[in-house]
Amino acid sequence: MANNVSELVKRANQLAAECEKKKDYKQAIELYIKAINLDPKNTLAVTSLCAIYFNMGKLGVVEKILQGAIKIAPENCYFYFQLGKLYTTQRQFDKALAQFLKAFELNKQFKEIYLNLTHVYAEKHEYVTALDYAREGLKKYPDYAKLYNNIAFILRALGDIEGAFRYQEISVDKNPKDFSLFSNHLFYLSQSPSVSPEEFIEKAKEYGRRVSQGIKPYETWPALTSKEKLRIGFVSGDFRNHPVSFFLENWLGLIDKDKFELVAYYNFYQNDEKTLSLHSMFSEWYPITALSDAELAEKIHNDRINILIDIAGHSAHNRLPAFAWKPAPVQISWIGFPTSTGLSQIDYMLPNREMSPPEFDHHYVEKQWYLPSAGCLKPPEVDIEVNELPALKNGYITFGSFHSVTKLTDQVLETWSEILKRVPDSKIFFKCKELKETKTQEELTTKLFNLGITQDRILLEGPCDLKDYFAAYHSIDIGLDPFPYNSGTVGYHSVWMGVPFIALAGDRLLCRLGYTTMSLVGLNRYTASTIEEYINTAVDAVSDSDALNKVRQTLRQISLESGLYDGKKMASDLETAFEDMWQLFLKNNENKGN
Numbered sequence: 001m002a003n004n005v006s007e008l009v010k011r012a013n014q015l016a017a018e019c020e021k022k023k024d025y026k027q028a029i030e031l032y033i034k035a036i037n038l039d040p041k042n043t044l045a046v047t048s049l050c051a052i053y054f055n056m057g058k059l060g061v062v063e064k065i066l067q068g069a070i071k072i073a074p075e076n077c078y079f080y081f082q083l084g085k086l087y088t089t090q091r092q093f094d095k096a097l098a099q100f101l102k103a104f105e106l107n108k109q110f111k112e113i114y115l116n117l118t119h120v121y122a123e124k125h126e127y128v129t130a131l132d133y134a135r136e137g138l139k140k141y142p143d144y145a146k147l148y149n150n151i152a153f154i155l156r157a158l159g160d161i162e163g164a165f166r167y168q169e170i171s172v173d174k175n176p177k178d179f180s181l182f183s184n185h186l187f188y189l190s191q192s193p194s195v196s197p198e199e200f201i202e203k204a205k206e207y208g209r210r211v212s213q214g215i216k217p218y219e220t221w222p223a224l225t226s227k228e229k230l231r232i233g234f235v236s237g238d239f240r241n242h243p244v245s246f247f248l249e250n251w252l253g254l255i256d257k258d259k260f261e262l263v264a265y266y267n268f269y270q271n272d273e274k275t276l277s278l279h280s281m282f283s284e285w286y287p288i289t290a291l292s293d294a295e296l297a298e299k300i301h302n303d304r305i306n307i308l309i310d311i312a313g314h315s316a317h318n319r320l321p322a323f324a325w326k327p328a329p330v331q332i333s334w335i336g337f338p339t340s341t342g343l344s345q346i347d348y349m350l351p352n353r354e355m356s357p358p359e360f361d362h363h364y365v366e367k368q369w370y371l372p373s374a375g376c377l378k379p380p381e382v383d384i385e386v387n388e389l390p391a392l393k394n395g396y397i398t399f400g401s402f403h404s405v406t407k408l409t410d411q412v413l414e415t416w417s418e419i420l421k422r423v424p425d426s427k428i429f430f431k432c433k434e435l436k437e438t439k440t441q442e443e444l445t446t447k448l449f450n451l452g453i454t455q456d457r458i459l460l461e462g463p464c465d466l467k468d469y470f471a472a473y474h475s476i477d478i479g480l481d482p483f484p485y486n487s488g489t490v491g492y493h494s495v496w497m498g499v500p501f502i503a504l505a506g507d508r509l510l511c512r513l514g515y516t517t518m519s520l521v522g523l524n525r526y527t528a529s530t531i532e533e534y535i536n537t538a539v540d541a542v543s544d545s546d547a548l549n550k551v552r553q554t555l556r557q558i559s560l561e562s563g564l565y566d567g568k569k570m571a572s573d574l575e576t577a578f579e580d581m582w583q584l585f586l587k588n589n590e591n592k593g594n
Contacts, residue, residue, distance in 0.1 A: 006039075009042055012031045012032070012034050012045070013031075013032070015031050016029075016045070025052055028048075029052055029053075032048055032049040033049065040072045041069075041076065043079075046065065046066070046079065046082075047082055053065070054086070054269070057269075057271075059086060063083070070083070075106065077107040077110055077113075078103070080100070080102040080103035081100065081116070084096045084097070088119065089270060091270060093123050094124075096116075096120050097120050097124070111140075111141055114136065115137065115150060117133045118137070118147065118150045118154070122150065125436040125463070126437060127434070127440060128439045130150075131151065131155075134147055145171045145172075145175035146178075148168070148174060149168065149171040152165070152166075152167035152168040152171060157404075157405060157437075157440065158437075158443055159406075159447070161191075161406065161409055168181075168188050169185065171184075171185070176210075179207070184314070184316075186342070187314040187315060187337065190314070190339050191407070191484060193409055193483075197362075197508045201340055203342075204339075204342025205342050205365060211324045211343065212345070218297075221329045222304050223305060223328065223329055229258070229259055230261070230307065230578055230582055231306050232262050232306065232309065232578060233264075233300055233305040233328060234262065234265065234309050234311055235310050235311060235312070235318075236265075236310075236317075236336070237266070237267040237317025237318070238268070239264060240268060240274050240275045241274045243488065243489040244311060244315075245274050247375050249277065249278060250565065251571040251574070252281040254570075254571035255571050255574065255575060256571075256575055262282045263284040263286070263305060264279070264282040264284070265286050265300065265319070266285065266286065267289055267312075267318075267319050268289065269289055293321040293322040293324075294322075297324075297325030297327040305328040306582060307328060307329075308330070308331045309331075309334055310332065310336070310346065311336050312337060313339070323341075324343055324345050330348075330581050331348075332347065332349070332369075333346050333348075333349055333366060334349065338510045339363065339364075339509055340365055341366070347366060348368070349364060350577070351370065353370055354374065355509050355512050355513065356508075360508065369577060371574070372569075372573050374517065374563075375488075376564065376567055377564060379496065380466075380496055382467050382470050384467065384471055384474075384497070387474045387498075388549060389545055389549035390474065390477055391542070392549060396426055397427075398427045398429055399416070399420070399426060399427070399476070399538070399542075400476030400478070401416075401428070401429070401482065402430075402431045404433070407482040407485050407486075410447075412483060415531055417452060418535050420453055422539045426542070427458070428453075428457065429459040429461070430459065431461040431472055433463040435460050435461060435463075436462035444460070445458055469493075473493070473494065473497035474497075476499050477545075478500060478502065478538070478542055479501030480538065483511055484508070485511070486503060486510075486511060486512075486513045486515070487517065491513065491517040492517065492564055492565075495517065495559045498551075498556055500521075500523050500541075500552075500555060501514060502527075502528065502537055502541065503518045503528070520563060520564060521555065521559050521562050523555075525541075526541055
């Protein structure tokens with residue numbers, strides 16, 4: 001009898017898997033449920049059923065199935081592991097950690113558990129513990145490429161940026177066919193002061209060649225035969241509470257719906273209040289995490305998209321390989337990653353001239369299509385007024401950086417230390433999520449001490465809620481912009497709170513974000529073109545507290561008038577760009593419709 005049941009379960013699993021391949025998910029679900037009824041402890045049936053429901057977005061169903069399976073088979077480490085992964089995607093990291101630790105207790109030879117424990121501890125900003133699990137995992141599985149990638153993330157968070165690069169290179173070498181690892185490597189390389197724009201673009205082109213290998217891009221598109229509205233597709237994993245969404249929400253709903261249809265392709269599992277808000281601004285919305293790159297490309301092609309926009313670049317949760325199929329006639333990369341993707345199938349990037357002047361053309365495989373605006377952020381929904389310059393009360397200057405520790409290279413810290421030395425009694429205030437970890441605080445303090453800055457001049461704070469974050473600007477007299485990777489969202493927040501910052505105009509787009517923000521609010525006097533000039537500019541800027549206070553009191557209003565927060569202008573600029581791109585494409589590509 002037992003053998004008969006085993007054979008029936010095996011056959012049900014096989015039939016269900018065949019239905020999955022045919023995308024007959026309804027029948028697959030019925031077969032997996034039959035298998036589970038016959039054998040409730042069957043790991044394959046339970047985890048496969050959960051995977052289907054997960055891809056359908058029915059996360060509550062997945063949770064109930066796994067909790068029920070654990071009650072029946074509390075010795076099965078895989079059920080705890082899958083529940084931990086579910087909680088991870090929902091960013092419930094404490095609950096995820098409890099499940100992973102239970103799985104680890106049951107099976108310490110479980111390869112993937114090391115990766116997931118490392119990830120969750122890192123997300124909780126407990127980097128030392130994360131590193132311990134990662135290194136323990138590598139002792140057992142020295143060829144586990146993704147674990148090297150996780151170590152790179154941790155080292156970067158701890159401020160060991162060069163160490164992070166080394167582990168990233170190992171990660172790619174261990175598994176060169178994993179495009180996500182190569183993409184992450186490019187993300188890191190773009191921020192290295194030792195990698196020139198010319199070196200970066202060659203590496204990015206290599207990524208483009210690898211991703212495109214064996215692919216035959218579309219050469220005709222049904223979109224060309226349409227006489228209706230232009231259909232604009234947006235591909236992103238950041239339609240949620242993420243900095244990228246802050247640069248979308250202020251203009252997205254203002255695009256003229258009589259001329260354009262906006263279609264979202266969302267590459268993440270989590271939906272939050274920001275997701276729901278953005279969802280309402282699109283005419284169509286498609287979750288795409290379950291689709292392969294080829295399937296996604298086919299869907300976009302069949303959806304008759306005229307212009308397809310990548311909103312991630314080489315940041316997390318991108319779907320750049322799908323763009324290699326050229327599923328839309330016109331393709332753009334914008335916002336998420338301010339440098340070249342390396343994909344020749346992507347036609348344009350959308351900088352403004354301050355960010356990326358024409359002499360930077362050779363930095364990209366894409367063409368630069370200039371927008372008048374640099375970016376557009378929704379004004380913060382926090383009732384925090386601009387205060388008086390703190391130095392007038394304190395009697396000393398407080399410099400500030402609310403940037404991630406990952407941006408604080410040795411060269412940045414050397415430069416800032418020199419500024420502190422030239423401004424007697426001054427202090428520097430660091431605030432970011434990584435500083436929750438004591439080890440990170442100690443590393444940063446030690447680096448600055450070795451550069452001649454004593455601990456009494458260093459103020460450190462970890463993460464907090466949004467209101468307290470903006471209130472923390474009340475303690476800063478002037479900001480210091482890091483380089484080569486400078487401020488995006490933080491720069492906008494800083495000027496909103498009346499705090500200008502010293503910015504270096506670098507030799508690539510990534511190094512000119514802060515400079516552009518300062519230029520748009522008319523504060524070029526706080527920008528510099530060399531490190532020595534950066535130091536002198538900072539020292540000069542704080543020499544007159546009354547003048548700095550006057551800037552502080554007017555900067556929010558100036559920023560509102562600058563276009564930094566003008567959603568209506570951004571929408572208008574984009575509408576013009578979309579229409580002009582499309583007309584140019586039609587002019588240059590006659591007879592390519594289906």
